[in-house]
Amino acid sequence: MRVMLFAFILTGTILSYLLQTCAAAEPHSDRCVVLVSVDGLANFYLDDPKADMPTLRKLARDGARAQGMVCSFPTVTWPNHTTLVTGTTPAKHGVIGNNYLDRKSATPVPFIPDPLFDKDQIVKVPTIYDVAHRAGLVTAGIIWPASRNARTLDWTVPDMFGKEAWPKYGTQIWLEELRQDGLPVDEHGAWTGESGGGVKRDWLYTRMARHLFQKHPPNLLVIHLVEVDHVEHKHGPRSTEAYWSVSYADDRLRDIVEAIKLSPHADKTTLVVASDHGFFPISKDIRPNVLLKQEGLITKDKKQAYCLSQGGGCMVYVLDDNHREQTIEKLRKKLAKLEGIQAVLGKEEYTKLGQPTPAEDPHAPDLWLAAKSGYSFTNSDSGDETVVPRKTPGGTHGYLPDQPDMLATLVISGYGIKPGINLGKIQSLDVAPTMARLLGVELPTAQGKPLMPALLDD
Structure with a gap:
C-alpha cells in the first residue's frame, strides 16, 4: 500500500512538473x-x-x-x-x-x-x-x-x-x-x-x-x-x-x-x-588617478595603471604585466586610505558581486573601488589633491x-x-x-x- 501511495504521489509530482514545463514553453500570443x-x-x-x-x-x-x-x-x-x-x-x-x-x-x-x-x-x-x-x-x-x-x-x-x-x-x-x-x-x-x-x-x-x-x-x-x-x-x-x-x-x-x-x-x-x-547625493570628487600619478604609474608618455570612473564605483586597471600582482597589492593598500573610500574590492570580493575577472573577460579591471555616499569618482589626474569639493552639489550612482x-x-x-x-x-x-x-x-x-x-x- 505504501509503495502504491508513493508511486501515486511520485507520478502526480512528475505530471505536475511536466504540465508546468509545457505551460511555460507555450508562448502566449x-x-x-x-x-x-x-x-x-x-x-x-x-x-x-x-x-x-x-x-x-x-x-x-x-x-x-x-x-x-x-x-x-x-x-x-x-x-x-x-x-x-x-x-x-x-x-x-x-x-x-x-x-x-x-x-x-x-x-x-x-x-x-x-x-x-x-x-x-x-x-x-x-x-x-x-x-x-x-x-x-x-x-x-x-x-x-x-x-x-x-x-x-x-x-x-x-x-x-x-x-x-x-x-x-x-x-x-x-x-x-x-x-x-x-x-x-x-x-x-x-x-x-x-x-x-x-x-x-x-x-x-x-x-x-x-x-x-x-x-x-x-x-x-x-x-x-x-x-x-x-x-x-x-x-x-x-x-x-x-x-x-x-x-x-x-x-x-x-x-x-x-x-x-x-x-x-x-x-x-x-x-x-x-x-x-x-541615487546618492554628492559634494566631493575622488581623483584616484592623482594618486597613481604621484606613484609614478601615470606619466605624460605612459600609463602603467588607470582608474576609470563609474560614478560611485571605479575600475582599477593595472597595465604593467611585468609587475602586475605587486602593483595590485600596492594600490589596494594605498587606495583604501583615500578619503571617501568605502571598499577596495579584489577578485575574491567583486566576483561575489557578479563582476568577472580579467582572465574571464579581457575588459574587466583588476580591482574595483566603491565610494561612500557624498563622494563620486572622476578620471582626472590634474593637481595634487586626491579629493576635491565639487563646485555644485549633485547626485550619482554606481555604488555598492x-x-x-x-x-x-x-x-x-x-x-x-x-x-x-x-x-x-x-x-x-x-x-x-x-x-x-x-x-x-x-x-x-x-x-x-x-x-x-x-x-x-x-
Missing part, C-alpha cells in the same frame, strides 16, 4: 508585457509623501511591489538595463560598466550610449526580447540600452545620441509612420544634446508607445524613460527638482497606462515598472548595491498579478524570468527566478 524603466527612480520615492506619484502607487496597490530591488554592481545604467532583460549578472551578460578600459591603448571605450557596438557584439546571453521574438511573439524597444541593431526587436529605436542615430538604426517604416502622425521624431537627435531635453524625450517615447499599441500591438515592449536620472545628477536626490521629475515620470506612466487600453491585448497586459539604481538609497523600484501590475503583494527586498535578476513566465517563454540562461509570490496561477 494573446498577452503583452510592458517593461518601463524609469532611470534613477530610487525605491525610497515610492513611500515618500513628498513624491507625487498617484499612478505608480495605484499600480502597486493593485499589484505587487518590492520593498527595494538590489541591482547589479556597479549600479549604473548600461549593466543594469542588461540585467533587467537577461536575468544575469555583468559577469555573464558582458556589459560590465558604462564603459571599460582597452588595455592595449589605455583608453576608455564607451558602452553608453551605444556609439560603437551593436547589441550582439556586447550582450553575451539571450535577452527576454530574443526568446520572445524566436517564439513568434512581437517585440518592441524604445531607447533600451545596449540594443543597437537588435535583430530580435521588431519595432525599435536605439538609446543613442545625435541626429543620425534613429535614421540609421531605427525601424524605418515605423519612423515614417510616426512622422505621418505628426510626431517630431526628427527632432530627437537635437533633444539628446539639450539641457532638459529629457522632458521632451520622455513625452515623445510615450507617444511612440501609444502608436505601437494602436497600429502594431506588441507582446513585449521595453521602454526607457530618462528625465529623473538627468535631474538627480544635476540637483541631487530628494531635491525640489527631483520631486518634480518623479511627478513628471508618473504622468508619463499614466500615458502608458492609457495607451495600453488601445491594444487588442489590453485585458491581458502586465505592466512592469522598474528602475536601474537608486545593497544600501537603502541605492535600491531600485519594482512594481508589477495587471494581468496575472496578485493584488496587494509586498515582495520584500528582491534581486533585479528576477525581473526577466518573471516576464518570461508571463509570456510563456523559456529563458534558461537566467540566474534569477520568477517572482512566484506575485503571480496568479495560469
Whole structure:
C-alpha cells in the first residue's frame, strides 16, 4: 500500500512538473508585457509623501511591489538595463560598466550610449526580447540600452545620441509612420544634446508607445524613460527638482497606462515598472588617478595603471604585466586610505558581486573601488589633491548595491498579478524570468527566478 501511495504521489509530482514545463514553453500570443524603466527612480520615492506619484502607487496597490530591488554592481545604467532583460549578472551578460578600459591603448571605450557596438557584439546571453521574438511573439524597444541593431526587436529605436542615430538604426517604416502622425521624431537627435531635453524625450517615447499599441500591438515592449536620472545628477536626490521629475515620470506612466487600453491585448497586459539604481547625493570628487600619478604609474608618455570612473564605483586597471600582482597589492593598500573610500574590492570580493575577472573577460579591471555616499569618482589626474569639493552639489550612482538609497523600484501590475503583494527586498535578476513566465517563454540562461509570490496561477 505504501509503495502504491508513493508511486501515486511520485507520478502526480512528475505530471505536475511536466504540465508546468509545457505551460511555460507555450508562448502566449494573446498577452503583452510592458517593461518601463524609469532611470534613477530610487525605491525610497515610492513611500515618500513628498513624491507625487498617484499612478505608480495605484499600480502597486493593485499589484505587487518590492520593498527595494538590489541591482547589479556597479549600479549604473548600461549593466543594469542588461540585467533587467537577461536575468544575469555583468559577469555573464558582458556589459560590465558604462564603459571599460582597452588595455592595449589605455583608453576608455564607451558602452553608453551605444556609439560603437551593436547589441550582439556586447550582450553575451539571450535577452527576454530574443526568446520572445524566436517564439513568434512581437517585440518592441524604445531607447533600451545596449540594443543597437537588435535583430530580435521588431519595432525599435536605439538609446543613442545625435541626429543620425534613429535614421540609421531605427525601424524605418515605423519612423515614417510616426512622422505621418505628426510626431517630431526628427527632432530627437537635437533633444539628446539639450539641457532638459529629457522632458521632451520622455513625452515623445510615450507617444511612440501609444502608436505601437494602436497600429502594431506588441507582446513585449521595453521602454526607457530618462528625465529623473538627468535631474538627480544635476540637483541631487530628494531635491525640489527631483520631486518634480518623479511627478513628471508618473504622468508619463499614466500615458502608458492609457495607451495600453488601445491594444487588442489590453485585458491581458502586465505592466512592469522598474528602475536601474537608486541615487546618492554628492559634494566631493575622488581623483584616484592623482594618486597613481604621484606613484609614478601615470606619466605624460605612459600609463602603467588607470582608474576609470563609474560614478560611485571605479575600475582599477593595472597595465604593467611585468609587475602586475605587486602593483595590485600596492594600490589596494594605498587606495583604501583615500578619503571617501568605502571598499577596495579584489577578485575574491567583486566576483561575489557578479563582476568577472580579467582572465574571464579581457575588459574587466583588476580591482574595483566603491565610494561612500557624498563622494563620486572622476578620471582626472590634474593637481595634487586626491579629493576635491565639487563646485555644485549633485547626485550619482554606481555604488555598492545593497544600501537603502541605492535600491531600485519594482512594481508589477495587471494581468496575472496578485493584488496587494509586498515582495520584500528582491534581486533585479528576477525581473526577466518573471516576464518570461508571463509570456510563456523559456529563458534558461537566467540566474534569477520568477517572482512566484506575485503571480496568479495560469
